[in-house]
Amino acid sequence: MSNIIKKEGYPYSFNTDACATCEGRCCTGESGYIYVSKNEIENIASLLEMEVNDFRVKYLFQKGYKFSIKEQKFNDSYECVFYDRESNGCKIYMARPSQCKTFPFWDYFKTRVDELKQECPGIIDD
Ligand code: SF4
Numbered sequence: 490m491s492n493i494i495k496k497e498g499y500p501y502s503f504n505t506d507a508c509a510t511c512e513g514r515c516c517t518g519e520s521g522y523i524y525v526s527k528n529e530i531e532n533i534a535s536l537l538e539m540e541v542n543d544f545r546v547k548y549l550f551q552k553g554y555k556f557s558i559k560e561q562k563f564n565d566s567y568e569c570v571f572y573d574r575e576s577n578g579c580k581i582y583m584a585r586p587s588q589c590k591t592f593p594f595w596d597y598f599k600t601r602v603d604e605l606k607q608e609c610p611g612i613i614d615d
């Protein structure tokens with residue numbers, strides 16, 4: 490079975506097999522924003538069986554009018570608080586935000602394939 494994903498309009502393909510050994514480079518590394526919508530906040534809070542307000546205080550910070558998931562420092566880099574280093578997975582996988590679900594197919598990377606390749610070892614030139 491092919492594990493290569495190709496999406497119309499993107500000048501690259503993505504081999505999902507790379508995720509098994511890459512140690513979550515899209516969830517770790519340089520500090521960044523992991524935006525969550527109102528719906529996503531409710532879904533994640535529900536998955537964690539938390540009140541939305543408690544969830545916000547514990548796991549989110551505000552950036553302008555948006556909310557982003559907090560990060561924690563690990564050695565010289567940062568990682569999403571929901572990254573599970575032991576299993577190399579996401580602790581809220583079933584409710585992870587759209588930003589995470591759609592990676593590496595972001596509009597931003599359509600014209601920045603070299604930058605994307607530095608982050609994600611699953612990227613294949615078309
Ligand atoms: S950086 Fe790429 S290969 Fe690594 S976990 Fe993320 S999507 Fe998978």
Ligand code: SF4
Pocket residue numbers: 515516523558569570571572573578579580581582585586589
């Ligand atoms: S929410 Fe999950 S998939 Fe998204 S950055 Fe955090 S650990 Fe990674």
